[in-house]
């Protein structure tokens with residue numbers, strides 16, 4: 386089962402008891418349905434879990450069992466649902482002609498209604514990528530006022546979607562892990578959201594590791610090239626006899642460095658007797674380098 390199907394299965398199985406929320410769930414399912422003459426509604430669903438929820442729900446909301454036709458093959462199955470209902474036709478007219486979502490009207494709406502409407506819309510028109518591959522949650526609606534209304538509704542509750550014209554409608558989508566996580570949680574997908582959160586954490590850890598590894602590699606590279614420069618410089622000072630002209634301190638440091646090519650700066654400070662400070666050591670190494678450069 387794909388990740389999107391997992392999400393849909395969990396959302397479709399949620400028990401919705403309040404009549405207002407059931408109406409919103411139904412409205413969400415119908416957002417992109419076709420309104421035909423004679424107050425006829427035609428809705429095509431592509432998911433079994435959604436169809437199993439929608440058929441009894443619509444029949445209880447609108448008073449009669451809808452006509453259902455199943456078609457398709459090879460993994461593409463369709464449930465074509467149609468029924469006639471003056472109240473459903475009025476709702477769809479409001480959404481698609483006037484851009485009014487029932488949830489924004491205010492009356493007879495509880496605090497759970499927004500989530501129910503979004504859940505219905507997601508079940509019928511939504512998809513979400515496996516978070517191990519990428520974060521992407523999208524609602525694809527027919528072009529028109531309905532898509533605009535859903536876009537402004539999402540913005541009004543703090544989730545302004547990105548918008549893209551697709552071959553078969555308008556895609557309203559989210560690509561940041563935060564919005565994907567929060568919208569799934571808001572719609573009621575308490576279990577599947579953990580998968581999203583986990584894969585985001587895995588990704589964060591991986592990114593940090595990469596950053597840390599790059600950083601370590603750079604430091605090692607730098608240390609090696611500095612060490613090599615120092616060894617070359619001291620070698621030249623020895624060959625030309627200039628080492629003996631240096632002060633005692635510089636001579637000691639140069640010889641310690643030369644005999645301990647792999648020692649870190651900390652180790653090198655400790656090799657001095659008495660040990661010297663790291664800044665003192667740095668200063669001496671700089672002097673040695675510039676003495677050699679004069680040659």
Ligand SMILES: [Zn+2]
Pocket residue numbers: 403404405406407494495496497498
């Ligand atoms: Zn409600």
